[in-house]
Amino acid sequence: EDAKEAIKDMSDPYHNDPKRHKILKPASVKPFNAEPPSSILVDNFITPNDLFYVRNHLPVPEIDPETYELEIEFEGKTKTVILSLDDIKKFPKHTVTMSIMCAGNRRTEMTKIKAVKGLGWGNAAIGNAQWTGAKLRDVLTAAGYDVDSDEYKHIHFEGLDTDPTSKPYGASIPSWKGVDKRGEVILAYEMNGVPIPRDHGYPIRAIVPGVVGARNVKWLGRIFLSSEESDSHWQQNDYKGFSPSTDWDTVDFTKSPAIQELPVISSICKPIANQTVTVVDGHITVQGYAWSGGGMKIVRVDVTADGGDTWHVATFDGQDSNDPPQHWAWTLWTAKIPIPDGTENVELWAKAVDSNYNTQPESFKNIWNLRGVLSNAYHRVPINLQREK
Amino acid sequence: EDAKEAIKDMSDPYHNDPKRHKILKPASVKPFNAEPPSSILVDNFITPNDLFYVRNHLPVPEIDPETYELEIEFEGKTKTVILSLDDIKKFPKHTVTMSIMCAGNRRTEMTKIKAVKGLGWGNAAIGNAQWTGAKLRDVLTAAGYDVDSDEYKHIHFEGLDTDPTSKPYGASIPSWKGVDKRGEVILAYEMNGVPIPRDHGYPIRAIVPGVVGARNVKWLGRIFLSSEESDSHWQQNDYKGFSPSTDWDTVDFTKSPAIQELPVISSICKPIANQTVTVVDGHITVQGYAWSGGGMKIVRVDVTADGGDTWHVATFDGQDSNDPPQHWAWTLWTAKIPIPDGTENVELWAKAVDSNYNTQPESFKNIWNLRGVLSNAYHRVPINLQREK
Numbered sequence: 001e002d003a004k005e006a007i008k009d010m011s012d013p014y015h016n017d018p019k020r021h022k023i024l025k026p027a028s029v030k031p032f033n034a035e036p037p038s039s040i041l042v043d044n045f046i047t048p049n050d051l052f053y054v055r056n057h058l059p060v061p062e063i064d065p066e067t068y069e070l071e072i073e074f075e076g077k078t079k080t081v082i083l084s085l086d087d088i089k090k091f092p093k094h095t096v097t098m099s100i101m102c103a104g105n106r107r108t109e110m111t112k113i114k115a116v117k118g119l120g121w122g123n124a125a126i127g128n129a130q131w132t133g134a135k136l137r138d139v140l141t142a143a144g145y146d147v148d149s150d151e152y153k154h155i156h157f158e159g160l161d162t163d164p165t166s167k168p169y170g171a172s173i174p175s176w177k178g179v180d181k182r183g184e185v186i187l188a189y190e191m192n193g194v195p196i197p198r199d200h201g202y203p204i205r206a207i208v209p210g211v212v213g214a215r216n217v218k219w220l221g222r223i224f225l226s227s228e229e230s231d232s233h234w235q236q237n238d239y240k241g242f243s244p245s246t247d248w249d250t251v252d253f254t255k256s257p258a259i260q261e262l263p264v265i266s267s268i269c270k271p272i273a274n275q276t277v278t279v280v281d282g283h284i285t286v287q288g289y290a291w292s293g294g295g296m297k298i299v300r301v302d303v304t305a306d307g308g309d310t311w312h313v314a315t316f317d318g319q320d321s322n323d324p325p326q327h328w329a330w331t332l333w334t335a336k337i338p339i340p341d342g343t344e345n346v347e348l349w350a351k352a353v354d355s356n357y358n359t360q361p362e363s364f365k366n367i368w369n370l371r372g373v374l375s376n377a378y379h380r381v382p383i384n385l386q387r388e389k
Numbered sequence: 390e391d392a393k394e395a396i397k398d399m400s401d402p403y404h405n406d407p408k409r410h411k412i413l414k415p416a417s418v419k420p421f422n423a424e425p426p427s428s429i430l431v432d433n434f435i436t437p438n439d440l441f442y443v444r445n446h447l448p449v450p451e452i453d454p455e456t457y458e459l460e461i462e463f464e465g466k467t468k469t470v471i472l473s474l475d476d477i478k479k480f481p482k483h484t485v486t487m488s489i490m491c492a493g494n495r496r497t498e499m500t501k502i503k504a505v506k507g508l509g510w511g512n513a514a515i516g517n518a519q520w521t522g523a524k525l526r527d528v529l530t531a532a533g534y535d536v537d538s539d540e541y542k543h544i545h546f547e548g549l550d551t552d553p554t555s556k557p558y559g560a561s562i563p564s565w566k567g568v569d570k571r572g573e574v575i576l577a578y579e580m581n582g583v584p585i586p587r588d589h590g591y592p593i594r595a596i597v598p599g600v601v602g603a604r605n606v607k608w609l610g611r612i613f614l615s616s617e618e619s620d621s622h623w624q625q626n627d628y629k630g631f632s633p634s635t636d637w638d639t640v641d642f643t644k645s646p647a648i649q650e651l652p653v654i655s656s657i658c659k660p661i662a663n664q665t666v667t668v669v670d671g672h673i674t675v676q677g678y679a680w681s682g683g684g685m686k687i688v689r690v691d692v693t694a695d696g697g698d699t700w701h702v703a704t705f706d707g708q709d710s711n712d713p714p715q716h717w718a719w720t721l722w723t724a725k726i727p728i729p730d731g732t733e734n735v736e737l738w739a740k741a742v743d744s745n746y747n748t749q750p751e752s753f754k755n756i757w758n759l760r761g762v763l764s765n766a767y768h769r770v771p772i773n774l775q776r777e778k
């Protein structure tokens with residue numbers, strides 16, 4: 001019986017996946033996709049590695065750092081540049097503090113309007129870390145590319161994770177972003193000061209600040225500069241937004257652009273839905289995160305407990321000092337909300353405003369989309385109230 | 390009597406203002422602020438100069454192109470660079486197709502929720518033009534500035550228009566934008582192929598693509614590179630967003646950032662509110678514009694006639710081919726909306742989505758602000774329906 005189990009394990013492409021922290025709640029086990037309880041997010045401006053949400057599309061590859069190779073190729077040219085891990089570490093070291101978010105974060109709220117296809121993410125498919133590595137701009141320059149030339153329009157990233165037909169995970173970003181002086185795209189080998197954990201891309205992950213998680217390709221094996229976007233499933237037929245009236249019979253994936261920079265979002269992490277909260281001195285405390293893609297900075301978070309009749313401006317507990325358009329990290333916030341005597345329950349709403357003064361849409365009804373991505377409507381959290389005895 | 394009139398005119402600081410097209414509806418006459426009927430906007434991808442909205446803060450200065458001078462100064466340095474109009478025209482000529490919008494565009498819709506302070510703009514305080522001039526990046530390089538140095542954080546623009554105390558109109562932009570390779574900030578001397586009309590900044594206007602009209606300083610007289618933002622009224626105590634619950638008793642202008650890049654917006658131009666529209670083959674036609682600041686591109690416009698139960702994707706009639714983050718022009722769109730038999734009136738709503746998948750807030754209630762700026766909630770247009778006989 002034990003031997004049989006072992007054999008079964010060995011034939012499972014996921015048998016080599018790493019151990020995970022027990023607090024991570026899986027949305028799927030194979031591939032592994034999991035998030036922490038959202039209350040943990042607001043406890044730390046920098047999310048600890050083992051509590052960081054994991055979003056894998058395929059089994060985690062086992063990579064020997066000694067033999068690891070990164071290939072760099074240019075469309076229409078025969079030259080292939082091959083870099084070892086040590087080669088990458090020889091470039092000037094650059095650190096970015098940056099939040100990564102899954103396009104499907106908060107999908108379970110959108111699903112309540114109407115079913116969507118996708119993993120059941122809560123509001124913790126986001127985390128904030130310090131990523132250290134070589135600037136892609138420097139690496140491509142060393143590979144002989146003139147980063148000011150705009151010769152190629154897209155930079156493809158391929159992972160070393162593969163499907164049963166040996167096809168790797170892949171995605172691309174616009175090349176302007178990949179080489180921009182202020183883009184800060186890096187080939188990262190450290191996450192929060194230690195080698196990137198296996199679940200997060202060991203030994204090298206493409207880190208693309210301000211851009212959806214799906215383009216931050218883990219276990220990076222190949223970079224390809226091209227006139228075209230990646231033709232991968234995840235670039236072409238997934239991770240795109242559509243009108244609320246587009247369904248699976250009418251959808252045409254060629255009609256929408258691949259998600260890159262993400263829109264402004266916020267979420268309430270404490271309290272959670274249906275929690276009983278104690279009113280202290282006529283107030284309750286609400287905490288959450290807010291973030292915007294594209295290097296925008298959160299400039300204000302408003303919270304209401306009366307359907308928008310009064311909005312209370314949150315104070316910021318954690319925020320990076322970088323100015324837009326290079327503000328890559330989330331903002332943690334706290335709001336003190338006055339509660340009228342006798343009120344037994346309220347619904348809390350939060351909305352963020354970014355440095356372009358973009359703000360969140362109010363309701364999921366009008367942003368619903370069949371893949372359940374870009375789920376950035378107001379977070380609405382019903383709670384019950386009690387008084388101190 | 391005639392002589393008296395002439396004397397009175399001469400003492401009026403506005404007596405030298407140019408003649409304007411009769412179709413422009415003034416929101417104020419001195420200073421002159423006016424917009425065309427919104428239906429004119431969707432007739433032309435490029436707005437004709439004489440139909441372009443005018444937003445003046447002060448009298449229009451009369452400037453002799455022969456003696457015109459632009460001063461360029463650097464904080465902490467004694468050198469002043471002085472350029473004539475001919476000097477500016479000697480730089481490589483660069484054209485950008487770009488929309489300019491007033492921060493107060495669509496203010497009259499927000500005012501319906503609760504009064505605000507500001508000019509009563511409808512939805513036509515926006516226009517799209519081709520602007521030609523010298524790149525600020527080139528001009529500053531020639532003035533001895535290392536545009537890659539990030540030595541200064543802000544670039545101030547001062548107009549030659551002055552108030553009764555001789556104080557000029559002024560504003561500043563972050564210097565990264567002013568010198569960025571992809572920022573395309575220009576010192577423009579042509580608007581749609583002719584010298585810029587007096588109302589729009591003759592002979593030189595700072596053109597800052599993707600950024601609110603107020604920073605596109607007309608009648609440019611001085612550029613100043615500084616460690617600080619402009620201390621002008623319009624930078625510090627105006628053109629900022631606040632929470633809906635902030636009023637004139639509680640407002641602190643130091644707490645909000647100056648508006649620069651603008652959020653995504655759209656508006657319905659045809660039909661107009663309360664118009665009677667003929668249903669043809671069970672459909673009506675709706676036309677409008679959409680735009681987003683920061684070089685973002687409009688990727689979708691949705692229109693509904695049933696409160697969001699069904700959304701219809703508009704087709705684009707006019708859109709620039711530039712990719713984000715250098716997509717500066719608006720998008721003109723048309724939607725065919727099916728109308729059920731017997732329906733006598735509907736309310737049309739439009740919303741746009743930009744290339745960062747930011748979208749518009751639903752209602753003015755939750756974005757109301759005391760200055761009535763950033764008025765980008767869904768445009769809601771009630772109309773009456775009639776059938777062909």
Ligand SMILES: [Mo]
Nearest residue numbers: 102103213214
């Ligand atoms: Mo994702």
Ligand SMILES: [Mo]
Nearest residue numbers: 491492602603
């Ligand atoms: Mo304006």
